[in-house]
Amino acid sequence: SFASVKRVGYWGPPVAGLDYSTPALAIAACAAGDSIYVYGSTAGSAWVFDMDKRLVIIGTGYYYAANTPGNTIFNPNLQNYSAHSIANINLGDGTSGSIITGIYGRIICSQSHTSPINNVRVSNIYWTGTETMWKNGITYNNWEISKCYMQTCTIGYPNNNTATLTN
Numbered sequence: 715s716f717a718s719v720k721r722v723g724y725w726g727p728p729v730a731g732l733d734y735s736t737p738a739l740a741i742a743a744c745a746a747g748d749s750i751y752v753y754g755s756t757a758g759s760a761w762v763f764d765m766d767k768r769l770v771i772i773g774t775g776y777y778y779a780a781n782t783p784g785n786t787i788f789n790p791n792l793q794n795y796s797a798h799s800i801a802n803i804n805l806g807d808g809t810s811g812s813i814i815t816g817i818y819g820r821i822i823c824s825q826s827h828t829s830p831i832n833n834v835r836v837s838n839i840y841w842t843g844t845e846t847m848w849k850n851g852i853t854y855n856n857w858e859i860s861k862c863y864m865q866t867c868t869i870g871y872p873n874n875n876t877a878t879l880t881n
Contacts, residue, residue, distance in 0.1 A: 717745075717747045717748050717749060717770075718744070718745070718748045718749075719732065719748070719749045719750075719751060720732060720733075720734055720740040720743055720744055720748065720749070720750045720751070721733050721734065721740070721750070721751045721753065722734050722735075722736065722737050722740050722750060722751070722752050722753065722761060723752060723753035723754060723761065723799075724751075724753050725753065725754075731743075736761075737750070737752075737761050737762060737763045737764075737801075738764065741763065741764070741765060741766070741767070741769070744767065744769055745767070746767045746768045746769070746808070747768055747769070747770075748769060748770070749769065749770040749771075749772060750763075750769060750770070750771050750772070751772050751773075752771060752772065752773045752774070752799040752801055752816075752817065753774060753799065754774060754799060754800075759800065760800040760801055760802050760819055761799070761800065761801040761802070762801070762802050762804070763801055763802070763803040763804065764804045764806065764824070765803065765804065765805055765806055765808075765809045765812065766806045766807065766808050766809065767808045767809065768808065768809055768810060768811040768812050769809070769812050769813075770812070770813045770814075771801070771803060771812070771813070771814045771815070771817065772815055772816055773799030773801065773815065773816035773817040773818070774799045774816055775799075775816040775838060799816060799817050799818060799819075800817075800818050800819050801817045801818070801819045802819050802820050803817065803819065803820070803821045803822075804822055804823075804824045805821065805822070805823045805824060805827070805831050805834065806823075806824040806826065806827045806831075807827045807828060807829055807831075809831050809834070810830070810831050810832045810833050810834065811832075811833045811834070812834050812835075813834075813835045813836075814834075814835070814836050814837075814839065815835075815836070815837045815838050815839070816838050816839070817839050817840075818839075818840040818842070819839075819840075819841075819842060820841060820842055821836060821839065821841065821847070822847050823847060823848050823849055823852075823854075824849075825849055827849060827852075829852075830852055830853055830854050830855065831852075831854060832854060832855040832856050832857075833855070833856045833857075834856075834857050834858070835857075835858045835860075836857070836858070836859045836860070836862065837858075837859075837860045837861045837862065838861050838862070839862040839863075840862070840863050840865070841862050841863065841864045841865065842865050848877035848879065849877060850876055850877055851876050851877065852877055852878075853877070853878040853879075853880060854877065854878065854879045854880070855879075855880050855881050856880075856881050857879060
């Protein structure tokens with residue numbers, strides 16, 4: 715079978731089976747391996763993805779100059795600040811193998827998952843927030859984090875974390 719594509723936040727006329735008003739509805743309509751394109755959200759608000767299966771999440775990238783060192787522009791010419799994909803992505807059981815790219819927001823492993831989340835690829839993210847990324851006592855394997863700008867992130871778990879990230 716072939717993977718399908720869903721869209722969240724698309725501004726054009728909605729297409730049945732393609733466009734969804736919330737991430738929860740899009741995720742529910744997806745099978746493992748499907749893709750969700752995330753379009754711009756209103757500045758100050760974020761889409762919330764509570765993922766429970768392997769998905770590909772593709773945002774519009776980020777263009778952000780304010781509050782960055784030297785006021786430099788990251789990923790210029792992609793889109794303006796008000797149109798970038800603002801999302802908070804929570805990875806749960808079943809999300810191993812997910813790919814996330816082009817988001818302004820945060821990505822964490824849900825603190826309710828019980829098994830390792832492995833083989834996750836994250837790229838081109840303007841990563842914000844101070845949330846815990848990995849759950850205490852779990853070993854995670856084969857994460858690839860590349861081309862990200864990480865601001866005020868806690869990678870790990872405070873208070874004597876025993877989470878392990880390998881390879």
